Amino acid sequence: MDSEGDVALSTDLYELTMAAAYYANNEESQATFELFVRSYPRNRSYLIAAGLQQALEYLTRIKFTERHIEFLRKHPNFVAVKEGFFEYLRNFKFTGNVWAMPEGTVFFTNEPILRVSGPIIEAQIVETNLLSIVNFQTLIASKASRVVESARGRGVVEFGARRAHGPESALLAARASYIGGCIGTSNVLAGYKFGIPTYGTMAHSFIMTYDSERDAFDRFARAFPSNPAFLLDTYDTLEAAKTAVSLGVEPSLVRLDSGDRYSLSRKVRRILDDAGMKSTKIFVSGDLNEYSIDQLTKRKAPIDFFGVGTELVTSRDDPALSGIYKLVALEREGKMAFKVKTSKGKFTVPGAKQVHRRISRGMIQEDTIALDNEKPPPNTKPLLSEVMRTGQLVTNIPTLDQSRERARSELQSLPAEYRSMHGSVKAPVRLSTRLQRLANSLWKNANR
């Protein structure tokens, strides 16, 4: 899908109807919106921020073309909208300021990870696409970190393109999985676009193309003499392993894609070892997730690599991140107002905020969410930094490898209870006294 030039329309219609209403009302307030996650996906107790690079690219590129404007002008909702608004769209650029947690940052519920301030129309229109970008990659980076943790040091390769939610989703899932700790992906485009290492062996169809498994292995080895990799489970895994070791060439790896991966990996390892092929790696795939990998590595199955597809790229056990983007402050005619929503179960915390993290002896102790102009609590570091000012990038975006390294090192500072595979524990997060007081008073007096 070629939607690059059409990214301005990648938004919910209500963002544009609101924009028209703001325009009609000469609404020139400066608004601040914050993106945060209200609750964890199932069994999670932390998240890993991802998607900021695509979010910033989007903010830099958003532009309404004449064809877009023509489309809107004819839309039934816009028939009564005055020409001035379309003229406004014609000149639209994102000119706001953005603060964000760098990709790879470990964060918790209710912490703002992205803060957008600017003319209210601009800050509003970008809501939908920012959420779509950040929610998905954060979901997958977080899931990947769980899978990688369950692998206990063995390499995990993202394998899920065919079950991802479309080709772009596959590409972004590969990126987010890499941030979350995967060593690479099967997705060639992710290698090409993002420099992520790509992995691949052969499919069952290659074996089935030839009259015998031996013939198929032989032919593959001839094409890749230095590093042939064989898929063993097309017909019978152990027979295939015996064939593989009898070819006179040491495979770089063998892959098992079905059956009882624990007992098969042990038996295949023995066949390889008995044939003196101790450096041949065992690569296991097929509907794996953090729960099944945890069992395999706990039992010390002799597996060197895991390929994880569907379960990773769809975050199958909980496939949506409930990130939201809420108005928290408004500056109109020089006066600042804090904003809250008090819908049942959906209270928001007012004001532009910063998150201060206290780390002691290398471990995360507590995060304090405070107003952005509060004095930081002692011995803390702020998690949000300025990334865009008046629509321009003001920082070097970290490389993908730097983001991956950040996630790795932050996860090491995360106490074990938060990294548990099962159940979620309360986020180590508090509001500053001043923020709590402000929130209480606004919640009580929510405007009608």
Next chain:
Amino acid sequence: MDSEGDVALSTDLYELTMAAAYYANNEESQATFELFVRSYPRNRSYLIAAGLQQALEYLTRIKFTERHIEFLRKHPNFVAVKEGFFEYLRNFKFTGNVWAMPEGTVFFTNEPILRVSGPIIEAQIVETNLLSIVNFQTLIASKASRVVESARGRGVVEFGARRAHGPESALLAARASYIGGCIGTSNVLAGYKFGIPTYGTMAHSFIMTYDSERDAFDRFARAFPSNPAFLLDTYDTLEAAKTAVSLGVEPSLVRLDSGDRYSLSRKVRRILDDAGMKSTKIFVSGDLNEYSIDQLTKRKAPIDFFGVGTELVTSRDDPALSGIYKLVALEREGKMAFKVKTSKGKFTVPGAKQVHRRISRGMIQEDTIALDNEKPPPNTKPLLSEVMRTGQLVTNIPTLDQSRERARSELQSLPAEYRSMHGSVKAPVRLSTRLQRLANSLWKNANR
């Protein structure tokens, strides 16, 4: 993400390593692959085919550029690959034949919905991206049809862009939801690209921008005098309803996004009716799915429209469709061979196949999967038709509205047991006697 020109690399690396091995072995077989779904997502007993249009566009466009080839040439897996293969990629075009079920077709497990025949390298390389396209849209069209059924005639609007798996996923989900029976989407880009009706009102942030809810409603009504739509649950839903009816303008609709939607819709309906605003519609949203909508419509909640987001665009109760693409036949030097895989629990059925549907008194009775050269069973119609011959489209692709209409009419011919919200029932599908015999004999003698 601008990946249009790079779509050739949207594939798993093993497709390309196999291609290189086929090339090195002068493998010029004509292969037939079939795409089918082995098992239903949770609680489903039928599926709706979707994504064919994007699949065919992909097959028409796939092309390796010099930059792609340079990337592959430097890839560690390809260092020993000879120049001839890169030259082959440089001239690569998809020249195969494709048969498919039209979008909107109701189908069952194990039925081929797409069949690709052509030179084996071509048919192999396209596997990953075809699966990614067809799996996702089929998953969402099928989910949408459940949600629409639960709405019992009330309109369902797809609302999920912000929680979709990235912006392209949001766009494709809107398309698939429309095929599955939604009346439209909130996604403006889906309206622009596919002509899908788009819907939108206002967000909580619009209300929060002004000092009072009344002021916000007033200002919105001034911008949209003929069709103002008000969101009621920013602070207190019933207070907001009273405010909405006191403005002297009849809203086209009001939206409830949180709280007990059953009792709130009844109370809001009464407030509207008491104010003589009987034609104001009630639009309900907020974490809805087919299960909760079923409860609301069973109890006759006075709701006119449902907006369904996260649960629909991620198919949240089961977010992956296990569509696979398997080699079923191979023609080499004029000789045809049927192909099967016998991995544990993953047997495949050999041969290029057709699906014949028997409909009686307007209802689907049974599908027979037969070899494509078998005589059709009496009183059946074939479900797969030729869509591409030697890489060229040979049919007019139905419009999106035609595909949506096909789904609607096919669902009407689907017996109620298959449309149940809970549990899945056995697919009404059998193999023809000849196909069953062929499969049995190949499974027994699976090649080693």
